[in-house]
Amino acid sequence: MxxxxxxxxxxxxxxxxxxxxxxxxxxxxxxxxxxxxxxxxxxxxxxxxxxxxxxxxxxxxxxxxxxxxxxxxxxxxxxxxxxxxxxxxxxxxxxxxxxxxxxxxxxxxxxxxxxxxxxxxxxxxxEQTAAAYARNYPGTVKEIRKAQRVNAAFQQVLDHPQAAEALGHPAMQPLLDEAAD
Incomplete structure (x- = not known):
């Protein structure tokens, strides 16, 4: 590089x-x-x-x-x-x-x-530069750590007893689909 x-x-x-x-x-x-x-x-x-x-x-x-x-x-x-x-x-x-x-x-x-x-x-x-180098994910360390924090917060929302009404909104469906994995 x-x-x-x-x-x-x-x-x-x-x-x-x-x-x-x-x-x-x-x-x-x-x-x-x-x-x-x-x-x-x-x-x-x-x-x-x-x-x-x-x-x-x-x-x-x-x-x-x-x-x-x-x-x-x-x-x-x-x-x-x-x-x-x-x-x-x-x-x-x-x-x-x-x-x-x-x-x-x-x-x-x-x-x-x-x-x-x-x-x-x-x-x-x-130092020896690699002959080949691949990664299995696109994020930076900072992005990955943020995604983990967001996921943990979303899991707390899913577990909250009063979340059912908000989670029933159609805009939440993509998040719920991902959370189902």
């Missing part, structure tokens, strides 16, 4: 969302320590299974994959908006950055995160 500035940026786009894949070589003998760091990350608020409060609000999903007998690490994600904004969110996310700093400390070429230029150079050195 290309930012408005004309500067090439990594990843393929589908609608407002981009994919992003990084591949690293794990430092010799660091596989077990890296697995422990990833387990610690998985137990952190926002990353635990069922938590949806990630510090970077534009991420659809993210995963770390150790492979080749724990000698390689992949970080694969998709996010909404431009790559530069995603990197800025990542760099300024506080606790998230500290957790990732621990993880990346186990891979080759990582010298810490002294500034945004160093982050960008490290990340771009590990």
């Amino acid at each position: 290309t930012e408005d500035t004309g500067t090439p940026t990594p990843g393929l786009e589908v609608g407002p969302t981009s994919e992003f894949s990084l591949f690293f070589r794990v430092l010799d003998g660091q596989g077990p320590s890296l697995r422990a760091a990833l387990l610690e990350l998985q137990g952190t608020p926002g990353y635990r299974p069922g938590d949806y409060g990630m510090a970077i609000k534009t991420i659809h999903e993210a995963r770390f994959v150790l492979f080749d007998d724990d000698t390689r690490l992949a970080f694969i994600t998709s996010f909404d908006g431009p790559w530069d904004a995603y990197m800025e969110d990542f760099f300024t996310s506080g606790p998230t950055l500290a957790l990732f700093d621990v993880i990346f400390g186990h891979v080759e070429g990582y010298d810490g995160l002294p500034d945004l230029a160093a982050v960008r150079a490290f990340v771009l050195g590990a």
Whole structure:
């Protein structure tokens, strides 16, 4: 993809969302320590299974994959908006950055995160754009979360004992049809 500035940026786009894949070589003998760091990350608020409060609000999903007998690490994600904004969110996310700093400390070429230029150079050195990328839904994270809130509110209306008269209006039929799924 290309930012408005004309500067090439990594990843393929589908609608407002981009994919992003990084591949690293794990430092010799660091596989077990890296697995422990990833387990610690998985137990952190926002990353635990069922938590949806990630510090970077534009991420659809993210995963770390150790492979080749724990000698390689992949970080694969998709996010909404431009790559530069995603990197800025990542760099300024506080606790998230500290957790990732621990993880990346186990891979080759990582010298810490002294500034945004160093982050960008490290990340771009590990990035591989996908050969193909597809999505199963068109919404942004913000739109999906709003749809979930609207659905929850509509379910409350459906459950309200005084809603029968309002729900009987013909204008409500499309909502009722969707709610029946």
